[in-house]
Amino acid sequence: MYYVATMKPADAEDDERIVRHQTERDGWGFTTVEQPDDIGQLLSKCDHDGSLLFDSLTALLANEMFLPDGAVNKQAAEKITGGLLPVIERFRDIVIVSDFLYSDAESFDSLTELYRKSLASLDRTAARHCEVVLEVVSTNIIVHKGKETFENGRFVIPELS
Secondary structure (H helix, E strand, O other), X not given: OEEEEOOOOOOHHHHHHHHHHHHHHOXXXXXXXXXXXXXXXXXXXXXXXXXXXXXXXXXXXXXHHEOOOOXXXXXXXXXXXXXXXXXXXXXXXXXXXXXXOOOOOOOOOHHHHHHHHHHHHHHHHHXXXXXXXXXXXXXXXXXEEOHHHEEOXXXXXXXXX
């Protein structure tokens, strides 16, 4: 099992958060792969028979869109899609985490709106190519796709039933 970490730490608080997350995962059997950009590189870093917990599209997009020199890559979503689709197709089991950023305010500046639209595009692309799409808010789970494989809060795997 691989935990794909996409966060690029910007300060001491981020460093502390990363250590806390690593400590929380300790003993769960994950191998952590740091991949803050160029997501397609996972194909050469992970055993293709493994399972991925990919955290998160939100951070990956920020890393790819907002460059260290202050430039903005307005085609970041397209770049990510080009690397993500082969990853989704190659690994049997993949969980992709993304944050819901679509109802916080009435209007946004143009750069924030570009980020939100780019994330929405990535979310839709991932949803089209994944068998199950869940929205999890606190302890509430909404199944948007794949209801037949997700019953009563648990995955139903036909070959094991």
